[in-house]
Amino acid sequence: MKALTFKGGIHPHDNKHHTEKIAIKSLKTPGKLFFPIQQHIGAPCEPLVAVGDEVKMGQKIADSKAFVSAPIHSSVSGKVVAIEPVLHPGGSKVLSIVIENDGKDTVHESVVPKGDLSTLEPKQIIDIVREAGIVGMGGAAFPTHVKLSPPPDKKIDYVIVNGAECEPYLTADHRMMLESPEDIIYGLKAIMKVLGLNKGYIGIEENKQDAIKVMKEYAAKEGGIEIVVLKTKYPQGAEKQLIKVVTGREVPSGGLPADVGAIVNNISTCTAIAQAIKTGMPLISRVVTVTGSAVKQPANYLVRIGTSFRTLFEASEGFNEDPAKIIMGGPMMGIAQFSIDVPVVKGTSGLLALTKKDVALKPESPCIRCGKCVDACPMNLLPIYISAYAKKNDLEKAEEYNAVDCIECGSCSYVCPSKRHLVQSIRVAKQAIIAQKRAKK
């Protein structure tokens, strides 16, 4: 089958060779773990425990009454030693529950198998997903139970699992597809059941032939699941681009995937759903790729949420040379970190340590109007003009040029030969425009 793709996009070096062949290694976390009460898009949680409480592995330690939110669970057994603001990988301090691990991994009583997929009702599955604190694990961390509850007037007919993993360096999803294909299929089946569908799709980029083969084998056993082979191109895994490729439908500007009858879920989200149903264990661990040219032993780790970045880098034997930049996520959309003393959260797909050479910033020079940013933009925008107006603070014009439709993929900045900070300025304008609109309402 011919690989499918979208219009625009870029071909950065994928740098996946560091870790794509390395099997996932399970990592223990001694000492303290940190659980920020906000690890998702939506309302922050309230702590359910107090300093001095004993907690068990899988125990809910924070929750919220809001619909758009997801509870947080302790990933180890031990004692709550503090509830205090701690630096979050998002860049600011967030109230966090600090737990001292007792090393026993005593499982909480609530962790019991939830029954058979064939007998569970859709409503029950949604409840299990919510109670397990499952969110989109590709980075944005949108609560999954909300995605699974589309408004009744929006009929969903496409469920897509995002196995594109188009960000350079990251291989967590790739390894999951090779090592836990049954769970991915199981999770997808659960989502299909919730939405009453008998067909599901898994999109995988062409550069992961082994994963395509494995997933095809397992999908064939189940039936009703199609593997869609995608061209290797960034941002192939961006939600809107993936939906377009699989369904041929364009999510309308300002709309949601549900508006075109589609929902997209991450690979790890599917395995988390499978775990939550099969064993009852909520989302307390995830696979994190630790890589980059500054890392001595790049690897993929299955770690407990709440583990400090430092522990992960230590497991990789530290650095070859002083890293110039530490990034949570991929190099295109990830977040640069002030410190490695921040915890792994639900949306942590990878840690990159890049050298000075990798991130050397060439000076910005005037735009030469080469139009490369225009050809690269997957949203078909004119980054050259949005950015120019954004810099002049002309929000009206920036809006006219559709600044708010920017998905912040960074393709424009990547290709610009003048090294202009295009997405940076567009992002600022976009946020200002959205804030302005809110204020008017």
Add this chain to the structure above:
Amino acid sequence: MINNRLIVSSSPHVRSEETVSSVMLDVVIALTPALIAAAYFFGFRALLVTAVTVLSCVVAEYAWQKVNHQPITINDWSAVVTGILLAFNLPATVPLWMPVVGGFFAIIVVKQFFGGLGQNFMNPALAARAFLLASWPVEMTKWVDPFSNLPLLKTPDVISSATPLAILKGTEAAGQTMPSITSLFLGNIGGTIGETSVLMLLIGGLWLIYRKVISWRIPVTFIATVGVLTFIFGKDGFFTGNAIYHVLSGGLMLGAFFMATDYASSPVTPKGQIIMGIGAGIITSVIRLYGGYPEGVSYSILLMNIAAPLIDRYTTPVKFGEVKVRA
């Protein structure tokens, strides 16, 4: 474990290796085959004129930036590109002070007065050519046949031979025979330094497309439009035109691949680039078929340059998701 301060800046954290200089250097590389052909057909004098033009452009840029206390950007190769392109638009016979005047005009008046690289609304090389042609029409149209053994430093005293387009037009050069298509293709004809060898220009143009320095849109639509129109509106009635000669001669290849695609003065939108190509093709054909000059490529490009900002304005691409919400 970490001794230095971490850099915290916003994404993306990696950038492509391409820079302004690497792009411009690609253009220089793409122009090299045509330069070799020029040296072969018009002798060392063609190289000398090119060298003088390039040097003038670089010196002009340096001097302007020095005087105005601006960062010196001569190592971005853009002045070199302008220099080569201007030289390619001059006959090999020009007196050597003319490329100097032209180079300074291109860089200072057309490029720097308007704010430097990326800001000029007209193609500097073409604007300078138009300026020279208007000021010294005789020197600027002294075409020589290939292999004329031009003296190197002395301004050659030669009788102008006719270009194929002039013959086609049937005006002053009436009666002369057309060169063969092979000669046209290889560049074995009279003309400016860099415009004659279709083969070499094509090689360079394809290199630019392959390297993604330019897109196919402007050159292909430009050339195709000229081909179609000159075929339809033939001298002896509809659909009798000599499209092949029109496509292969004059500055069309040079203009379509290297001049009309000038970043600063052409549209950035895909649709806009197609309009630019078709527009320039129409104007070129009209001038060639009905205008007072045998050649129209440079004026057509300059006219479209002026329209480029407007074209960009009205050809904003349809953004992703510009569709009705499914009911």
